Amino acid sequence: xxxxxxxxxxxxxxxxxxxxxxxxxxxxxxxxxxxxxxxxxxxxxxxxxxxxxxxxxxxxxxxxxxxxxxxxxxxxxxxxxxxxxxxxxxxxxxxxxxxxxxxxxxxxxxxxxxxxxxxxxxxxxxxxxxxxxxxxxxxxxxxxxxxxxxxxxxxxxxxxxxxxxxxxxxxxxxxxxxxxxxxxxxxxxxxxxxxxxxxxxxxxxxxxxxxxxxxxxxxxxxxxxxxxxxxxxxxxxxxxxxxxxxxxxxxxxxxxxxxxxxxxxxxxxxxxxxxxxxxxxxxxxxxxxxxxxxxxxxxxxxxxxxxxxxxxxxxxxx
Amino acid sequence: xxxxxxxxxxxxxxxxxxxxxxxxxxxxxxxxxxxxxxxxxxxxxxxxxxxxxxxxxxxxxxxxxxxxxxxxxxxxxxxxxxxxxxxxxxxxxxxxxxxxxxxxxxxxxxxxxxxxxxxxxxxxxxxxxxxxxxxxxxxxxxxxxxxxxxxxxxxxxxxxxxxxxxxxxxxxxxxxxxxxxxxxxxxxxxxxxxxxxxxxxxxxxxxxxxxxxxxxxxxxxxx
Numbered sequence: 001x002x003x004x005x006x007x008x009x010x011x012x013x014x015x016x017x018x019x020x021x022x023x024x025x026x027x028x029x030x031x032x033x034x035x036x037x038x039x040x041x042x043x044x045x046x047x048x049x050x051x052x053x054x055x056x057x058x059x060x061x062x063x064x065x066x067x068x069x070x071x072x073x074x075x076x077x078x079x080x081x082x083x084x085x086x087x088x089x090x091x092x093x094x095x096x097x098x099x100x101x102x103x104x105x106x107x108x109x110x111x112x113x114x115x116x117x118x119x120x121x122x123x124x125x126x127x128x129x130x131x132x133x134x135x136x137x138x139x140x141x142x143x144x145x146x147x148x149x150x151x152x153x154x155x156x157x158x159x160x161x162x163x164x165x166x167x168x169x170x171x172x173x174x175x176x177x178x179x180x181x182x183x184x185x186x187x188x189x190x191x192x193x194x195x196x197x198x199x200x201x202x203x204x205x206x207x208x209x210x211x212x213x214x215x216x217x218x219x220x221x222x223x224x225x226x227x228x229x230x231x232x233x234x235x236x237x238x239x240x241x242x243x244x245x246x247x248x249x250x251x252x253x254x255x256x257x258x259x260x261x262x263x264x265x266x267x268x269x270x271x272x273x274x275x276x277x278x279x280x281x282x283x284x285x286x287x288x289x290x291x292x293x294x295x296x297x298x299x300x301x302x303x304x305x306x307x308x309x310x311x312x313x314x315x316x317x318x
Numbered sequence: 319x320x321x322x323x324x325x326x327x328x329x330x331x332x333x334x335x336x337x338x339x340x341x342x343x344x345x346x347x348x349x350x351x352x353x354x355x356x357x358x359x360x361x362x363x364x365x366x367x368x369x370x371x372x373x374x375x376x377x378x379x380x381x382x383x384x385x386x387x388x389x390x391x392x393x394x395x396x397x398x399x400x401x402x403x404x405x406x407x408x409x410x411x412x413x414x415x416x417x418x419x420x421x422x423x424x425x426x427x428x429x430x431x432x433x434x435x436x437x438x439x440x441x442x443x444x445x446x447x448x449x450x451x452x453x454x455x456x457x458x459x460x461x462x463x464x465x466x467x468x469x470x471x472x473x474x475x476x477x478x479x480x481x482x483x484x485x486x487x488x489x490x491x492x493x494x495x496x497x498x499x500x501x502x503x504x505x506x507x508x509x510x511x512x513x514x515x516x517x518x519x520x521x522x523x524x525x526x527x528x529x530x531x532x533x534x535x536x537x538x539x540x541x
Contacts, residue, residue, distance in 0.1 A: 176325070177332030299416045300343055306423050307339060311332050314430055314449050 009256055010094040014084040017240070020269065021083075021232035022046035024239065024276045032280035046232065050225050058221030061122045071118035072219065072226035078111035079230040083237040087165050087244045089264030090252035096162035101149040104161070104241075105142065108193070111230065112138055119215030126207065130214025133291060137199065137211065140298035141189045147305035148189070151182045152245060154312045161244060169248040181308035183246050188301035190238040192294075194231070197283040199294060202231075209288060236272065243271040323371050328446060330364035334484055335426065335450045338457040338477055342422045345415060347469055351396045354473050358388035361480050368487045377487055383501045384483060388476065392508055399512060400469060403519055418464050422457050429453035447488025454481030466526045468518060472511045479504050 026046040033040025060069065085099035112134065119131035149159055155178065156164040192199045195212035204210055210217075216227050244251065250267025252260040289297060337357040344350045362385035369377030413421075433449035458478025462471050482500070522529045 177329050177336065180329075181336065296343075296415050299419055303339060303343070303419045303423055304336075307336060307426065310423075310426055310430055311335070314434070314446055 005256065006094040009090065009261070010084075013088055013090070013093060014080070016265070017083045017086075017088060017236055018080060018229070018233055020272065021229070021236045022050060024236050024272050025232040027273060027276040028235075028280050031277050032284060035280055035284045046228075050229060053220075053225035053228065054222050056221045058223050061218055064122055064218075067114075068118050068121040068218075069223070071114045071121075072223040072230075074114045075111045076226045076230040076233075078107050078114070079233050079237065082107035082111075083233045083240070085161070086237055086240045087162050087251060088240050089250075089268045090256060090261060091162040091165050092253065093162070097160070099161045101152065101159045101161055101164075102146075104237075105145050105149065108234070108237075109138070109142065111234075115215055115227070122218050124218060126210070126214045126217050130211055130217070133211045134215060136291075137192050137294060137298065140295060140302070141192045144185050144298060144302040144305045145189050147302065147309055148182045148186050151178050151305060151308040151312060154309065155179065161241075165244045165248045165251055166253050168245070169251060169253055176312075178308040178312040179246065181304045181311070183242070185301040185305040185308070186238075186242060186245070188298065188304075190242065191282075192298055192301075194235050194238060196279065198286050198289050198297060201288055239272050239275045240268070242275065243268065247271060323367075327364070327367055327371065330360060330367055331447050331450045331484060331488075333360045334364060334480065335453050335457075338454045338481075339419070339422050339426070341473070341477055342418055342457060342461055342464075343415065347400050347467065348397070350470055350473055351393050351400065354396075354477060355389055355393035357477060357480060358384055358393075361483060362389060365483065365487045380483065380487065384480075387501060387505065388480070392476065395508070395512070396469065396473070399515065403469070403515070413464060418460070421464075422460055425456040425460060426453040429456055448485055451481045451485030451488065454478070454484060457481075466528055468511075468515045468527055471527070472508070472515070475507065475511070476504065 023043065023046070026041065026043045029045070030040040030043055082104045085095060085104060087093070087096065087099065116131040116134050119127040119134070121127070152164055153159045155176065156167045158164060158167075191197070195202050200211040200213075201209060202212065205213060205217075207214075212231070216224065219227060250264055250271075252264035254260065334357060337353060337360060341350060341353045341357065344353055362381040365377055365384060366381040369375060369381060429452035430449045433452055434445070436448075455478050458474050458476075458481060461474030461477065465471050465474065479500070486496075518524070518527070518530070522533070
């Protein structure tokens with residue numbers, strides 16, 4: 001019986017994160033449009049887009065290989081698995097023991113690798129330039145992400161997300177400069193990884209500024225739907241990561257009573273909505289930066305994360 | 319669990335070090351001045367908090383000097399100088415921004431590695447603040463050698479002095495006479511720098527210090 005309930009709770013986590021993802025994306029789009037004094041799409045537009053794409057014909061280039069056809073499903077699957085592991089409304093779920101921060105980084109890295117391969121598969125210039133830029137961003141963002149993982153692991157003593165969230169929620173970790181720096185670095189990395197504004201514009205099709213859009217330019221129909229869904233899930237994954245590491249308030253950490261689970265779900269959705277409103281505010285207040293500025297921007301995240309590790313060593317022993 | 323007073327001291331002292339790196343990261347003169355002012359205010363808060371928990375009212379005077387002189391007067395004067403010299407565009411760096419930041423991180427690591435064993439048995443504040451302070455001093459020096467612009471070199475020097483104050487407060491305060499004379503000498507240095515900057519500008523039409531090397535014949539290329 002306990003096994004069944006554990007399985008159901010894990011299933012709820014895996015389902016809810018993928019169901020809610022287009023809605024969160026819709027909130028960011030509508031909020032952004034409102035800030036630009038436009039009316040913006042309805043909140044459920046992202047679902048309708050996915051529905052439409054699912055029913056459209058998938059046009060595939062003549063010289064596309066199996067990589068091109070398989071990549072969208074692979075990207076979606078890897079992102080979904082990673083998202084299903086991040087503690088959203090409760091810790092200590094059935095598969096929480098696999099929810100290692102480094103494993104999640106690796107899953108996302110694998111998904112990005114597949115997408116970059118697909119971008120180059122057809123051999124168009126845009127796909128190639130998109131892949132090359134994506135790899136540039138990844139090579140800068142991933143070291144920063146690993147250092148964030150180290151910082152959190154040094155403070156909590158483990159890289160397992162579920163255990164980290166429990167420790168941060170129950171034990172008094174106090175006001176730590178290291179955690180503040182890690183949060184800053186995680187926000188910068190999240191912005192870069194999700195192709196949001198200072199680094200990439202998710203709404204652009206202007207050839208010189210595209211990164212993510214350039215890679216998926218040739219995709220259509222159900223393949224595009226998979227990639228769009230994966231992008232939405234990835235955004236919610238990063239939101240959840242920020243929420244569970246730095247604002248673990250409301251997580252159901254003890255017995256999974258109905259009230260605790262419900263409270264966890266409600267607070268998690270509230271946190272997602274708050275972040276979905278904050279992101280477009282940050283996006284509309286800065287300008288898109290040149291490609292040559294990425295190293296400085298992401299290098300700043302790396303520096304912040306490295307400093308977080310150093311400062312953690314100074315205050316060791318307290 | 320660390321007590322709250324220690325956490326706040328750690329937060330403020332760490333903030334000074336973080337702002338030192340931010341200072342290195344900025345590439346516009348006005349932004350550099352603003353970050354410097356912010357660093358001085360953070361330093362003043364840190365010193366004020368130390369005065370509170372160490373029970374040494376003399377440190378409050380240090381905090382007050384830091385916040386008025388370095389938090390407001392010097393940044394305002396620097397803003398005026400920058401406006402009058404019309405140099406508020408990008409700063410030329412000797413090496414690239416990324417390399418500077420990496421060098422800065424290495425220096426912070428060095429400061430911590432050097433200071434941890436030395437102050438191992440000391441007071442908690444001495445341990446924290448002296449490693450942070452050495453980091454700030456080294457970053458100030460790095461800033462002075464990686465910038466061509468005389469105004470940013472002056473700011474590097476001033477942030478170096480912030481590090482000295484941080485070290486002094488960590489070591490249970492320094493005599494007020496010493497503190498006042500240090501603050502005074504910094505002011506004098508600032509005035510000397512100001513005159514110096516205007517003289518370079520008058521003679522060479524720029525505040526880029528490489529022209530001095532050319533003037534002395536150390537570099538043999540065209541101006």
